[in-house]
Amino acid sequence: MAGAALAAAAALPLAYLLIVTLGAGSEALDALWRQRTAELVLRSLALTLAVTAAATAIAVPLAWLTVRTDLPGRRLWTVVAALPLVIPSYIGAYALLSALGPAGLAQDVLEPLGVKRLPSIAGFPGAWLTLTLFTYPFILLPVRAALRHLDPQLEDAALGMGRSRGNVFWTVILPHLTPAIGAGALLVALYVLSDFGAVSIMRFESFTTSIYTLYRASFDRIGAASLATLLAALMLVILWLEARMRRPEALYRSAPGTARATRLVPLGRWRWPALGFCAAVAVLALALPIGVLAYWSLRSVSGDVAWAEIAAAAGNSLLVSGLAALAAALCAVPIAVLAVRFRGPFSVAVERLSYTGHALPGIVVALALVFFGTRVAVGLYQTLAMLVFAFVVLFLPLAVGVTRATLLQVSPRVEEAARSLGRSPFAVLRTVTVPLISSGAVAGAALVFLTAVKELPATLILAPIGFETLATEIWKATSVGFFERGAVPSLALLAISALPLYLLTARD
Amino acid sequence: MSSITCVDLRKSFGDVRAVDGFSLSLEEGTTAVLLGPSGCGRTTTLRLIAGFERPESGTIAVGGRTLAGPGVFVPPEKRRIGVVFQDYALFPHYDVAGNVAYGLGRGADGDRVREVLDLVGLGAVADRSVNELSGGQQQRVALARALAPAPELILLDEPFSNLDASLRAKVRDEVREILDAQGMTSIFVTHDQEEALSVADVVAVVGDGRVVQVGTPEEVYSRPANRWVAGFLGEVEILPGIARDGNVSCDLGTVSRHSDLVGEVDVMIRPESLAVDTIAPTSHEAQPAIVVSRRFYGHDQMLELRLESGRIVRARRLGFPAWHPGDRVRVWIDGPADVLVRD
Numbered sequence: 001m002a003g004a005a006l007a008a009a010a011a012l013p014l015a016y017l018l019i020v021t022l023g024a025g026s027e028a029l030d031a032l033w034r035q036r037t038a039e040l041v042l043r044s045l046a047l048t049l050a051v052t053a054a055a056t057a058i059a060v061p062l063a064w065l066t067v068r069t070d071l072p073g074r075r076l077w078t079v080v081a082a083l084p085l086v087i088p089s090y091i092g093a094y095a096l097l098s099a100l101g102p103a104g105l106a107q108d109v110l111e112p113l114g115v116k117r118l119p120s121i122a123g124f125p126g127a128w129l130t131l132t133l134f135t136y137p138f139i140l141l142p143v144r145a146a147l148r149h150l151d152p153q154l155e156d157a158a159l160g161m162g163r164s165r166g167n168v169f170w171t172v173i174l175p176h177l178t179p180a181i182g183a184g185a186l187l188v189a190l191y192v193l194s195d196f197g198a199v200s201i202m203r204f205e206s207f208t209t210s211i212y213t214l215y216r217a218s219f220d221r222i223g224a225a226s227l228a229t230l231l232a233a234l235m236l237v238i239l240w241l242e243a244r245m246r247r248p249e250a251l252y253r254s255a256p257g258t259a260r261a262t263r264l265v266p267l268g269r270w271r272w273p274a275l276g277f278c279a280a281v282a283v284l285a286l287a288l289p290i291g292v293l294a295y296w297s298l299r300s301v302s303g304d305v306a307w308a309e310i311a312a313a314a315g316n317s318l319l320v321s322g323l324a325a326l327a328a329a330l331c332a333v334p335i336a337v338l339a340v341r342f343r344g345p346f347s348v349a350v351e352r353l354s355y356t357g358h359a360l361p362g363i364v365v366a367l368a369l370v371f372f373g374t375r376v377a378v379g380l381y382q383t384l385a386m387l388v389f390a391f392v393v394l395f396l397p398l399a400v401g402v403t404r405a406t407l408l409q410v411s412p413r414v415e416e417a418a419r420s421l422g423r424s425p426f427a428v429l430r431t432v433t434v435p436l437i438s439s440g441a442v443a444g445a446a447l448v449f450l451t452a453v454k455e456l457p458a459t460l461i462l463a464p465i466g467f468e469t470l471a472t473e474i475w476k477a478t479s480v481g482f483f484e485r486g487a488v489p490s491l492a493l494l495a496i497s498a499l500p501l502y503l504l505t506a507r508d
Numbered sequence: 509m510s511s512i513t514c515v516d517l518r519k520s521f522g523d524v525r526a527v528d529g530f531s532l533s534l535e536e537g538t539t540a541v542l543l544g545p546s547g548c549g550r551t552t553t554l555r556l557i558a559g560f561e562r563p564e565s566g567t568i569a570v571g572g573r574t575l576a577g578p579g580v581f582v583p584p585e586k587r588r589i590g591v592v593f594q595d596y597a598l599f600p601h602y603d604v605a606g607n608v609a610y611g612l613g614r615g616a617d618g619d620r621v622r623e624v625l626d627l628v629g630l631g632a633v634a635d636r637s638v639n640e641l642s643g644g645q646q647q648r649v650a651l652a653r654a655l656a657p658a659p660e661l662i663l664l665d666e667p668f669s670n671l672d673a674s675l676r677a678k679v680r681d682e683v684r685e686i687l688d689a690q691g692m693t694s695i696f697v698t699h700d701q702e703e704a705l706s707v708a709d710v711v712a713v714v715g716d717g718r719v720v721q722v723g724t725p726e727e728v729y730s731r732p733a734n735r736w737v738a739g740f741l742g743e744v745e746i747l748p749g750i751a752r753d754g755n756v757s758c759d760l761g762t763v764s765r766h767s768d769l770v771g772e773v774d775v776m777i778r779p780e781s782l783a784v785d786t787i788a789p790t791s792h793e794a795q796p797a798i799v800v801s802r803r804f805y806g807h808d809q810m811l812e813l814r815l816e817s818g819r820i821v822r823a824r825r826l827g828f829p830a831w832h833p834g835d836r837v838r839v840w841i842d843g844p845a846d847v848l849v850r851d
Binding site: 241411413414416417419420421422423424431432435436 | 591
């Protein structure tokens with residue numbers, strides 16, 4: 001019962017948003033018409049497609065080089081290539097803009113050489129570059145996993161039939177990678193559509209920024225709500241298309257036993273361009289942002305840094321993310337138990353419902369909660385509780401997913417054994433099931449913390465007045481060009497993210 | 509340590525009738541085995557007795573107490589029935605002693621834990637994590653855990669199937685000894701006929717969700733109720749025969765049977781009941797045959813023999829002397845042979 005109530009609560013904001021939009025009727029349609037919505041949809045889709053294509057073009061060769069070739073320093077590149085994932089898009093956008101923009105560091109370096117003014121990267125190119133550089137690991141990681149599981153004997157067989165290496169890549173390897181590429185590309189596409197940080201700093205007018213502007217500047221709530229509903233619908237359509245296109249895949253080893261160790265492809269002369277490619281990605285996606293942050297931090301430390309404000313913001317980030325992680329993990333346990341142990345139409349519906357947040361951008365959930373808070377739960381509007389609730393709605397799927405996976409590994413026989421030893425169902429839950437899935441719940445909490453600490457749009461909209469987190473500090477400083485002020489909070493945010501990340505990787 | 513009676517148990521999953529009229533009655537202290545092929549409903553029956561599943565109809569009574577029946581369903585935690593699972597289902601978050609103490613409830617008696625662990629020979633590893641133990645040790649922890657609360661009855665679902673073949677016979681004997689020492693009524697479930705025959709006082713052969721035959725291991729092996737039971741318990745030759753005046757004649761000679769069967773019957777002979785030699789003892793009625801093929805297994809050999817009628821029969825003999833295809837031999841019945849009414 002508890003699980004059902006929680007899942008229903010998670011789906012409530014979306015339902016409410018729908019009611020508001022539909023209730024406004026023709027007014028909502030007028031609002032969509034006024035905002036040149038068609039153009040907005042096309043712009044957002046163009047950015048999504050461009051980023052997904054570019055991220056695939058970076059991720060697939062990178063995965064192949066680090067898994068299947070004798071690339072020098074393969075292990076190091078493996079770690080380095082995945083790291084950009086921890087950099088939030090708004091920090092990435094800020095770093096790229098302040099380095100490569102017209103008033104940026106590159107300009108300072110190049111000016112003595114006679115370069116008067118670098119072209120601006122703001123707008124589409126900047127948003128495209130930023131989102132590509134910080135989302136390609138979503139494709140890299142599943143493709144790497146798929147490559148590692150690919151049976152080398154398939155390749156040997158194709159080579160033995162007289163095919164060339166290049167031909168084998170296109171006819172054997174790539175078809176086996178398409179499910180992984182598809183899964184990663186879906187994550188990238190959903191990320192781009194729901195991203196607010198990078199597009200707002202790069203001043204690219206997208207769905208999310210338009211919603212935010214409408215809401216903040218003109219308090220045009222019907223306009224914002226109808227755009228948000230449309231964005232949610234767009235994401236659901238993408239998810240639906242993906243589910244439809246996914247065929248039942250049976251691409252696995254047919255023979256029993258373990259696969260032979262993979263033979264590495266010798267790169268020969270090609271290792272220099274390969275190294276150059278890896279280095280270029282690492283420099284742009286990792287060295288450049290960190291270097292820029294370090295540079296601005298050093299410059300700001302010589303001036304006056306608002307240490308007290310930064311410490312307060314860091315405290316708030318820890319507080320709200322910690323509460324969200326705790327709440328999500330506590331909610332995840334009953335939902336996972338219900339979904340795994342009491343499987344039926346009802347529990348499947350509850351589990352699906354708890355995944356709603358997965359398909360919704362932060363700004364949509366935030367807006368839905370604003371409506372809910374101002375009209376229904378008035379006492380909760382602009383309280384910390386509301387923000388934590390928004391995070392739970394958004395990130396509950398992460399906690400449920402990990403907890404569920406852990407519970408799936410616990411044999412139901414263990415719980416039956418406990419019953420036969422004289423314990424009631426509730427006592428078994430308390431003494432056996434919960435202790436056995438606690439490690440999953442902790443990992444889920446770490447994952448939620450890691451994601452919540454970086455969250456921007458919901459925090460901007462729902463945080464109590466005067467409640468600043470590291471994310472909002474960084475965004476407020478850098479979106480108006482105060483690059484120095486954003487540097488120290490950015491480094492602090494990356495440092496805070498490192499702890500749960502360590503917890504998560506130590507588990508594997 | 510109680511008797512158990514199951515009457516006409518039924519349980520379906522969707523359209524599949526897993527248990528379909530299962531009845532069985534066991535005396536106190538009996539070691540019984542439910543033997544049957546996979547999918548015959550034996551594990552579901554065990555789960556009905558343990559209380560993990562609710563029967564659609566039928567009754568289960570242990571020691572005179574009705575556990576399931578019309579309007580009655582006692583939950584598993586109130587049945588006092590111990591269960592040992594195929595995968596042992598130990599609690600990975602407790603040590604060995606913790607696993608055994610679990611069923612003793614709060615304020616568990618340390619003496620009882622030690623006593624049971626000593627009984628299964630695991631006193632020395634009481635504070636080890638269960639993950640550090642070998643398969644055989646884990647199995648004994650599972651048994652000790654089930655025995656600790658002194659249940660009325662203990663159920664064991666394929667308890668030896670996860671053990672190496674070399675260990676299995678030894679562990680089987682140990683488990684049987686421990687159960688006997690406690691005078692425990694127990695029900696094993698297995699698909700392995702050798703295991704069933706060697707461990708049981710009573711074998712219940714299960715097919716299609718009901719008991720096809722109950723008896724001592726010797727009875728069900730040498731006098732199976734029908735062809736299916738005969739074939740399931742081991743290799744068998746079934747020859748057509750004619751019964752008359754208490755004797756049955758078939759291609760292998762005459763089998764004497766004190767029964768009033770008349771007419772067409774089946775004669776069932778296990779391959780080890782056929783003797784083979786170049787010269788037959790005069791006391792037996794032997795038939796000439798030719799060795800068609802031979803498979804050598806080390807301790808024994810299986811011969812295929814063609815009788816004069818053209819019928820092929822199999823004979824299992826000791827590994828030596830070796831016979832070869834083409835050898836002309838004599839074959840006669842030297843052991844139990846059973847006569848079945850033709851199905």
